[in-house]
Amino acid sequence: MTVDAFETPDLMLALPEIWLLAMACVVLVVDLFATDRDHGPAYWLTQLTLVVGAVLTIQTQWGVDATTFSGTYVADSAGVILKVSVMLLAFLGFAYSRDYMRDRGLLRGEYYMLSLFAVLGMVVTISAHSLLTLYLGIELMSLCLYALVAMDRDSVRASEAAMKYFVLGALASGMLLYGMSMLYGTTGSLDMATIREAVATLEENRLLFLFGLVFLVVGVAFKFGAVPFHMWVPDVYQGAPTPITLMIATASKVAAVGLFLRLIGDGLQPLVSDWQQMLTVLAVLSLIVGNIVALVQTNIKRMLAYSTFNHIGFIFLGFIAGTASGYAASVFYAVTYSLTVAAAFGVVLLLSRAGYEADQLSDFKGLNDRSPLFALVTLILMVSLTGIPGTVGFYAKWMVLKAVVEEGMIWLAVMAVLGAVVGAFYYLRLVRYCYFDKPEGEGPQPNGSGGFRAVLAVNGLAILVLGIFPGTLIALCMAAFGV
């Protein structure tokens, strides 16, 4: 990338990021003066930031396809979908976590500030158009998340999780950076468009490129938590405070999709036949390993961690197709899956109370007697994760399968659906606990403010409504990729 002349960057194009950054600072300052232990001003400001941020993103970036800051930042429709999802998921996370964090003395200004910076890191990653921006976004997100996992500093589990997350995350960043250095070394550019052109006309140095590609794929797989780079996921999910787990399980997955699309899906598109093979191995392993280990979990956070691998396998299938409709399918999958999982963690948060973590599967026993509404929500969520029609999870799986079948990889589709059958077993076990079993003793009561319950119920029912009328969201995802 050579800058021939100084040009004023089009700041308007990056308005959402600028807004997030400014507001994160405002939240920090406002919270300094806050006196109430609920940190009300910080909470409401944060939620406002996210809502306005989402609106700004749609307003300034939908239908646009332009770069700014000398080509290091790109604004396009695909980015809009991912960014709005990230902000929406963060919004849900904050709405669900207030009671939980307060009960545990974790509700501090830093929680909001760090989370907002993590969100900023995610949206920057999604909009990156240069290796440098990409790395910047990833690191901003990761560093904030490490700190957030460790927020419950008196908890041994949380400290262990943070340590693991940090060490392995740093390793992944190293891999990513090493791969990037190879790209830079062969093309002499950090700019994605230039790299893409160079790769397309590649004649020599192909081996070096592929060598670098391996590191990039490994780095991306680490960030997703795809098998066999998944070791950190269960411990982090279980050890981190549940609201942070929610953030890692949802928003950061969506950001990882952005990372893949910018770096490999788009930037290294000409090498598709090479990374297809690598991703196939990752996807197949993810589909198998996650499911089998998830069968024997008794802790719901761990179960969701292991079942994530199966879903990552599905998301990778869309990438493997390597077509625009495949990418659209993956984005749709990631967004709807994250929405579903956010609600699942929401139910866990709802059942938890001061001094009690409702993170055992057995805590769900007899939920239908205690709260028919949230038993129904759990039913919908689990059915959607299984991929039964009538819920949005089915369309996500179907779009991915369609993309794969159209590329002639029928055996992958068959593997994936067989994996879904195994998944049905442990998802149904939760439904079984909610509806068929009686609790031992009282069983945890749902507790939480009215607003929390309302948002959670809407989140749950949205999975059903999107399952019956999926057309609009699918059309948006397809439009974003020009299908």
Added chain:
Amino acid sequence: MLESSWPLLSVLIWLPIVGGVLVLLLGDGREAQGRMLALVVAGLSFLLSLGLLTGFQPDTAAMQFVELRPWVESLGVNYFLGVDGISMPLILLTTFSTVLVIMAGWGRITYKPSLYFACFLIMSGIVVGVFSALDAILFYVFWEAVLVPMFLIIGIWGGQNRIYATIKFFLYTFAGSVLMLVALIYLQFQAGSFAILDMYGLNLPLSTQIWLFIAFLLAFAIKVPMWPVHTWLPDAHVQAPTGGSVILAAIMLKIGGYGFVRFSLPVVPGASLELDWLMILLSLIAVVYIGLVAMMQQDMKKLIAYSSIAHMGFVTLGFFVIFDIMVRTGGSGALLALGGGMVQMISHGFISAAMFLCVGVLYDRMHTRMISEYGGVANRMPVFAGLFLLFAMANAGLPGTSGFVGEFMVILAAFQANFWYAFAAALTLILGAAYTLWMVKRVMYGEVANDKVAALQDVDAREKLVLGTLAVAVLWLGLYPGPLVEVMEPTLANLLEIVAAGL
């Protein structure tokens, strides 16, 4: 295709679903209003579904009452509904059975009654959707969605071992149908559309057809169920509450049979011809071997469950014996075989529903299903004994009842294919009579076995109404099956043409 000016099929799908949600919202506190609402909705659906019968044009094979609207436009999925002579009678059977089931659960269900009635109503809407969907994805959506309410019905209101049974039921059927999804996506890719009718006559290469056939076979064979993938059915039936058993036997099994005529035969006729020996073999094993298994059962519900499998064997025999008749022997009985299979499906819907309801009547009073704990019931329940005997006779295939018609048609057609097919199939007339009548003898006749039997009360007005209605249906279909056959004939003839063209 005949468009309809009024979205009757949509109403039949969504009225019960919305009604079910309303019943659920009413809650258990207002149980009386809830179940009344459920009955009204089910009754209204049934009356409206009669509109399908009166408005149906029996002289054409075209789809009728067609509704076509874009649904997921960006992916080419349409909300595409319509019925022909195959699906219309099955829809009527569905709405009819739902009314009976709601009446059968009246006042009997004390734990969460609103959820119970809601599940049945919602299921009825979904099943009508299965039978009327003409878009493959829409079909698949309804096909899978039906599992969820059934899962809850068996799991919440079932017997001792209900959780094992319901999870087995769910996983079995889910495992069977996921491969069908891949097959449907592949077919869309080949046909360029998800419309089921566009998938006919594609003339795919035989090896591809065989893979598709296997994917469909897994899905449908598990639902029917065919030997050897039938093992979920006895468990599910025994554990399910009476209403669940009725719906399972009367409707859910028919979805599998319907799948064969809607997909396997016309979409992959080449593979169906190639593998028809397998299908005939499995059907005959179901008829003979499962018949023998039924004879050995100690549990009434299990006995009826096994007899269901044996009777469904006739359905699949009728559907797949047509190739031998058409291609190898050149006879004209193919239409008879298909028609026999269809009539058998409807008839089995009535008879198995009636048999399970009868067991339910006894179970409500005695809380046991074991044959050995009964004896001499006829002395205390004469009216019930008469009805039970009628249904048992129908189950055994007595001429004059609906059970005879379908079996006779299939056996007659099988003669044209191969004498030994017909011979093996005809064994059912002996086996069926043996296991059913032996059960009737042990339960109904002889001395009053114990004090609990001595204290039995005969059927009340509600039970009389439910069983009486079914008795009329069984006799009507047995004595005068003409109208039903006429309704189906043009569609089945057209189906045969499609199959013949694809060979």
